[in-house]
Amino acid sequence: MTSPNTPSARRPASDYPPGSMAFPHRHLLGIAGLQPWEIEFLLDEAEQWVDLNRQASKHDDRLAGLTLINAFFENSTRTLLSFEIAGKRLGADVVNMHAAQSSVKKGETLIDTAVTLNSMRADAIVIRHGSSGAVQLIADKVGCPVLNAGDGTHEHPTQALLDALTIRRRKGQIAGLRVAICGDILHSRVARSNMICLSTLGAEVRVAGPPALMPPAVESMGGTPCRSFAEALDGADVVMMLRLQNERMQGQFIPSPREFRHLYGLTDAKLALAKPDALVMHPGPMNRGIEIDSHIADNAERSAITDQVEMGVAMRMACLDVLTRRRRGVEGWA
Amino acid sequence: MSKTPLAPLSIVNGRLVLPGETEPVAGGIRVLGDRIAEIGSITPGADDRIHDAKGALIAPGLVDLGVFAIDLPAFHFGGISRAALMPDQNPPLDHPARVRFAAYSGKPDFWVHPLAAATRDLSGSEMAEIALMQEAGARAVATGRRWITDTGVMHRLMQYCAMLDLPLIVHSQDHGLSGSAVATAGEMATRLGLPQAPAEAECIAIARDLALVRMTSARVHFRQVTTRAGLALIRAAKAEGLPVTAGITPAHLFLSDVALGGFRTFARLSPPLRSEDDREAALEAVRDGTLDVISSGHDPRGPEDKRLPFADAAPGMAGAETLLPLSLGLVRDGLISMQRLFDLIAANPAKLLGVQAGALRNGYEADIVLVDPDRPWQVDSARMAASAGNTPFDKLPVQGRCLALFKGGRLVDQRSA
Numbered sequence: 001m002t003s004p005n006t007p008s009a010r011r012p013a014s015d016y017p018p019g020s021m022a023f024p025h026r027h028l029l030g031i032a033g034l035q036p037w038e039i040e041f042l043l044d045e046a047e048q049w050v051d052l053n054r055q056a057s058k059h060d061d062r063l064a065g066l067t068l069i070n071a072f073f074e075n076s077t078r079t080l081l082s083f084e085i086a087g088k089r090l091g092a093d094v095v096n097m098h099a100a101q102s103s104v105k106k107g108e109t110l111i112d113t114a115v116t117l118n119s120m121r122a123d124a125i126v127i128r129h130g131s132s133g134a135v136q137l138i139a140d141k142v143g144c145p146v147l148n149a150g151d152g153t154h155e156h157p158t159q160a161l162l163d164a165l166t167i168r169r170r171k172g173q174i175a176g177l178r179v180a181i182c183g184d185i186l187h188s189r190v191a192r193s194n195m196i197c198l199s200t201l202g203a204e205v206r207v208a209g210p211p212a213l214m215p216p217a218v219e220s221m222g223g224t225p226c227r228s229f230a231e232a233l234d235g236a237d238v239v240m241m242l243r244l245q246n247e248r249m250q251g252q253f254i255p256s257p258r259e260f261r262h263l264y265g266l267t268d269a270k271l272a273l274a275k276p277d278a279l280v281m282h283p284g285p286m287n288r289g290i291e292i293d294s295h296i297a298d299n300a301e302r303s304a305i306t307d308q309v310e311m312g313v314a315m316r317m318a319c320l321d322v323l324t325r326r327r328r329g330v331e332g333w334a
Numbered sequence: 335m336s337k338t339p340l341a342p343l344s345i346v347n348g349r350l351v352l353p354g355e356t357e358p359v360a361g362g363i364r365v366l367g368d369r370i371a372e373i374g375s376i377t378p379g380a381d382d383r384i385h386d387a388k389g390a391l392i393a394p395g396l397v398d399l400g401v402f403a404i405d406l407p408a409f410h411f412g413g414i415s416r417a418a419l420m421p422d423q424n425p426p427l428d429h430p431a432r433v434r435f436a437a438y439s440g441k442p443d444f445w446v447h448p449l450a451a452a453t454r455d456l457s458g459s460e461m462a463e464i465a466l467m468q469e470a471g472a473r474a475v476a477t478g479r480r481w482i483t484d485t486g487v488m489h490r491l492m493q494y495c496a497m498l499d500l501p502l503i504v505h506s507q508d509h510g511l512s513g514s515a516v517a518t519a520g521e522m523a524t525r526l527g528l529p530q531a532p533a534e535a536e537c538i539a540i541a542r543d544l545a546l547v548r549m550t551s552a553r554v555h556f557r558q559v560t561t562r563a564g565l566a567l568i569r570a571a572k573a574e575g576l577p578v579t580a581g582i583t584p585a586h587l588f589l590s591d592v593a594l595g596g597f598r599t600f601a602r603l604s605p606p607l608r609s610e611d612d613r614e615a616a617l618e619a620v621r622d623g624t625l626d627v628i629s630s631g632h633d634p635r636g637p638e639d640k641r642l643p644f645a646d647a648a649p650g651m652a653g654a655e656t657l658l659p660l661s662l663g664l665v666r667d668g669l670i671s672m673q674r675l676f677d678l679i680a681a682n683p684a685k686l687l688g689v690q691a692g693a694l695r696n697g698y699e700a701d702i703v704l705v706d707p708d709r710p711w712q713v714d715s716a717r718m719a720a721s722a723g724n725t726p727f728d729k730l731p732v733q734g735r736c737l738a739l740f741k742g743g744r745l746v747d748q749r750s751a
Contacts, residue, residue, distance in 0.1 A: 032525065111641055131643030132527040133597030152645070154527030189527060215530070217521035250514055250529075 010044045019332025023322050027139045027146040030155035031196040032221075039197060042318055043165050049314035050169075053089070063092035066123035066324060071113070072149070073099040073129040078284055078309060079149050079159075083126045086316035092123070114138040124324055127151070132189075145323035147316075153187050153248065159283055160193035162315040164201060166307045167238055170279050175202030180232040180274070181223070183242035183264055183291050186213045187249065190283045191242055195223040208232035209242075209264065212253040229264050233273040240281045241266050241292045257290045266292045271302070279304050342366050343743050344378035345702065348387030351394070353681065353693050356671040363392055365700040368742030373694055385745070387704050390737050393676055395701030396658060397692045399581060399683035400476070400503065400557050402633035404436075406444055408654035408720035410747035412630070413703035413736035415444065418503075418687060421451035422478045428454050428462040430470040437471035443746040447687050449476035449503060452491050458482045461491060468498055473687040474555070476503040479604060479649075481539055483509045488543065492552035501553040501579075501686055504543055506564065507605055511535035516645045518606045522591040529645055533608055537563035544571050544578070553577045555686055559625065560586040560608050562615035569624045579686060580619075581627030583653060584660035585726055587616050593726055599640045599647035600715070601726045603631075606649075620678070621669050627686070628678045630657040634722035652720040655713075656727055662707050662734035672707075700743040709735040 015037075016022040022041045031039070052058055068087040072080050080096060087094040097117075110129075114137075117125055124145045127135045132152030139146040150156040168174055179198050185191045185207055199205045199222025207214070207223040208231065218225050226232040233239060244260060254260045266280065280296055280303045288294045297303050325333035343365040349358035350373065364372035364382070378384055395415025402420050409417060419436055421427035427436060428451035436448040450472035454460045456479075464475055475495055481504075482488045495502040515531030517523035523530035540556060544567060547554050559565055559580040568580045585603055590610045593601040601607060608616075619625045633650030640647050661679055664670050670678075676693075684692025691699040713730045715723035739747040 109638070109641070110643065111637075129643065131646050133645075134643035136597055137641070137643055152527050152643070192525070192527060215524040216519050217524045220521040220525060 010047055011040065016041055020326065028157050028319055028323060029136050029139060029146065029148045031157045031160050031193045031200070032155065034200070036200050039161065039164065039201060042161055042315070042322065043168060045322055046165050046311070046314045046318035049317040050311065053310070053314055058089050059091070060089060061091040062321060062328070063087065063090040063324060066092045066327070067121065068092040068094045068124050068126065068320065069097060069117055069120070069122040070094065070126045070149075071097045071117060073127070073134070074150070076128055076149070078312070079128065082309070082312040083149060083316050086313050086320055089313070090317055090320060092320070110134060110137060111141055114141045118142040118144070123327055124320060144327070147319060147323065150189055153189050153192070155193045156189040157193050158312070158316055158319060159190050160197035161319070162308060162312040163194055163240070163281060163283070164197050165311045165315055166281065166304050167279065169311070170304055170307065171237060174198060177203045177237040178206065178235055179203045179238040179240060180206045180208065180236040181240045181242065182208045182229060182232055182266070184213045184244050185209045185218065185242065186215045187245040188242045192221060194240065195221040199223070206232040206236070210254055210260070229270060230273055233270060236274040236278050238279045238281060239266065239271065239274050242283065243285065244287055244291055257287070261290050265290060266296055268293070268296070271296060278302070281305060281308060283308070340367065340743055342379050342382045343385065343700070343740070344376060344382040345385045345387050345392055345704070346376070346378065348390055348392035348704065350374070350392045350694060351672055351676050353673065353695065356673050358391055358672055362387070363694060363702065365740070365743040368700055370694060370696055370698050370700050373696060385738070391672070391705040391707055392694070393703050393705055394680040394692050394694055395703045395739060395741065396679045397683040397687070398632065398654065398657065399627050399629045399686065400449070401630060401654070402650060403721070404439055404444075404446055405632060405634055405654060405721050406440065408632065408634070408652065408718070409444060410739055411719040411736065412654040412656070413658050413705060413739055414630070414654055415701035415703070415739060415741050416447060416684070416689070416691060417444070417632070418447040418449050418474065418683070420478060421449050421456060421476050426451045426456045426478070427467075428456065430463060430466040433467045433472050434470040442744070443741055445741070447473050447689070449474050452477045452502065453482065453487065456480065458484060459487060461487070461494065464494060464500065465498055468500055472500070473689065474501040474503055476557070477505050479505055481505050481507050481509050485542060485546070489546050489549065492546050492550040492554070496550050496552040499553075501555050503555045503557050506536050506539035506543065506556050506559065508535040508538040511538065516602060516606060517594060518591055518608050520591060520609055522594050526594060526597060526644070528594070533561045533612060534563060536561045536605060537567055540564050540567045544576065547571070547576050547578060551577065555627070556580040558582055558586065558605055558631070559619070560605050560616060561612045565615050565619040565624050569619070569622075572624065579626040579682070580624065581629055582616055582620070582625050583629055583631040584657060585631070585651060585653070586613065587620065587628070588660060588663070589613070589726055594644070597644040598726070599642060599644055600651060600724045600728065602644060602647050602649050603651060603726070604649035617669060620664060626678065626682045628657070628661050629683065630654045632720070634720045635724045636722045640724050650724065651726055652718060652722055652724050655719055656725060656732065658705065658736060659711075659732040659734035660727070663732070665707070666733065700740060702740040703736050704738040705734060706737055707734045709733060711735060
């Protein structure tokens with residue numbers, strides 16, 4: 001089966017508090033602090049955009065006239081593209097700012113950049129930055145909604161939401177599932193956001209990685225640390241592999257990529273420990289042959305990696321729609 | 335500096351904080367020239383300048399061991415009359431001329447005791463000209479903000495300081511473990527995604543340096559000991575009779591790493607804030623005498639250093655104004671006596687620097703502060719006397735205010751009642 005996923009059980013609108021009470025936040029800075037029903041509300045909102053994105057004409061005008069700025073202080077291909085497409089499909093004017101070509105290189109401070117973007121009257125700003133907390137710093141200084149597209153090793157909330165949407169559509173529901181998150185947990189904002197998101201939605205989240213790449217106190221984010229890859233994989237419904245983030249490592253954390261694969265690479269033998277229908281996920285970009293073998297990543301039966309990318313656009317459309325409702329004067333949100 | 339001789343000064347009607355007296359004693363103090371001449375029930379002379387303390391505490395001016403900037407308005411606000419200046423200046427205090435210049439920079443209203451850089455450029459590799467800097471006025475040597483990684487260098491440094499009978503003030507963070515970390519390993523750092531190092535980086539560093547003290551008999555002061563394990567080592571070393579002392583700042587006594595929430599860069603300190611358990615151990619160490627010194631660690635930092643993502647921000651806090659009121663909380667909570675408090679913030683640091691100050695004793699320098707220990711006020715980062723408002727205690731209601739400060743018998747600061 002290729003794109004087998006189906007709209008999951010959407011809750012009726014009457015299940016949610018009215019208007020903006022369903023999602024009473026100005027920004028989306030992280031999953032931490034969100035209530036389970038707020039996460040579910042965003043997932044439900046995204047379903048309509050999955051449908052739209054599968055039609056020949058993929059357009060909606062609700063963000064017409066609004067300016068969306070994607071300010072990326074750290075390189076990105078898929079997340080930037082995903083936000084750009086999401087904004088354009090909703091009719092917004094989308095501008096991308098790459099830090100590499102901007103005055104940031106000339107020594108302008110982050111705050112000055114934020115104030116500049118704000119003065120240009122952006123209606124929403126999407127930010128990726130290499131330092132934890134940088135997005136919150138900007139959010140405190142601007143008058144429009146800010147969406148965190150990844151800050152350092154802190155959070156990457158839209159990734160966790162799109163992962164939750166992907167799992168929900170493939171597995172029907174999230175509560176009760178056993179999810180294994182494996183690899184470089186220490187440097188992963190995706191792991192942090194996903195641990196919080198999936199445990200909040202009722203999944204059992206197991207975490208495994210080499211000791212030097214496992215941060216302390218993952219329990220506080222809803223993760224259960226495992227002593228081995230095998231223990232984490234045992235009976236898992238979902239196996240989420242993380243990229244080995246060599247660029248964030250200061251010092252040697254593992255002897256070699258080859259040795260990392262030996263212990264923590266997802267091979268057929270390892271995957272056999274999970275449930276027979278276990279879903280394989282990866283936030284990308286993948287180090288093929290290191291944390292995941294190519295034929296597993298490319299197996300449409302098992303791998304949801306392309307679904308994740310598809311859900312990403314829909315999820316980001318939902319986030320942009322919901323967060324700009326107050327500005328747009330949507331009834332109940334203004 | 336004014337050369338005109340001052341008329342004798344009599345401060346009357348106060349409560350004296352005296353060495354050996356647990357509770358303040360009613361009375362006054364008389365100053366001839368720049369020295370304390372009479373304490374207790376005094377007889378003012380006919381020409382005396384009379385200062386009515388109106389029941390306030392008469393205490394020794396604070397001696398702040400280890401500040402990073404000379405910031406007179408903040409020091410005067412906080413009742414501080416002397417400070418030992420860390421060598422981490424630009425350029426560093428690693429040359430006799432710079433030490434001599436720094437020693438004069440606060441006079442006459444304030445005395446700066448420059449701490450000589452232990453190594454050239456504070457790089458931790460080559461010893462600086464310590465004896466020449468001692469000649470130029472340095473009363474102690476400091477390793478600066480960083481730990482000296484090379485144990486061989488540290489060994490020779492301690493031998494040298496022992497020869498010169500200079501105390502060595504050290505920073506204790508094992509560099510291999512702490513690296514570029516900005517937070518203590520634990521739930522807070524993990525949730526915030528901040529580079530983190532185990533708290534054990536401190537006790538490992540202390541253990542090495544204690545072994546070197548046993549070999550060299552150097553007098554070593556551990557500037558900030560902030561963990562339960564580190565304090566236990568100091569406690570044992572003192573019981574063993576090693577010539578070591580240890581200090582801390584109010585931040586590590588009153589805050590834990592929970593204060594990092596929301597990526598508040600004013601709480602980015604070095605060493606980083608610790609767990610609640612370590613904080614409780616630090617309070618216990620103040621109580622049982624393991625800690626000898628409480629200092630402000632005064633390091634004013636403007637927005638260009640602090641309004642940044644947490645890990646990119648510079649460490650440090652503006653602490654001079656809050657040192658006294660926060661420490662007075664320890665007395666109010668019944669942890670220590672008023673006299674022990676002034677040992678921690680005045681007498682012990684003065685003793686360590688070898689200066690006749692920091693206590694109300696006949697013949698000592700007349701550095702005197704009048705304090706209303708109960709007056710309430712609120713810390714406000716936007717309205718600080720310091721050159722920058724980077725306090726982790728912003729908006730905290732505190733009690734205790736310096737009313738007047740005398741340096742060598744001269745009134746240098748007075749606040750309206």
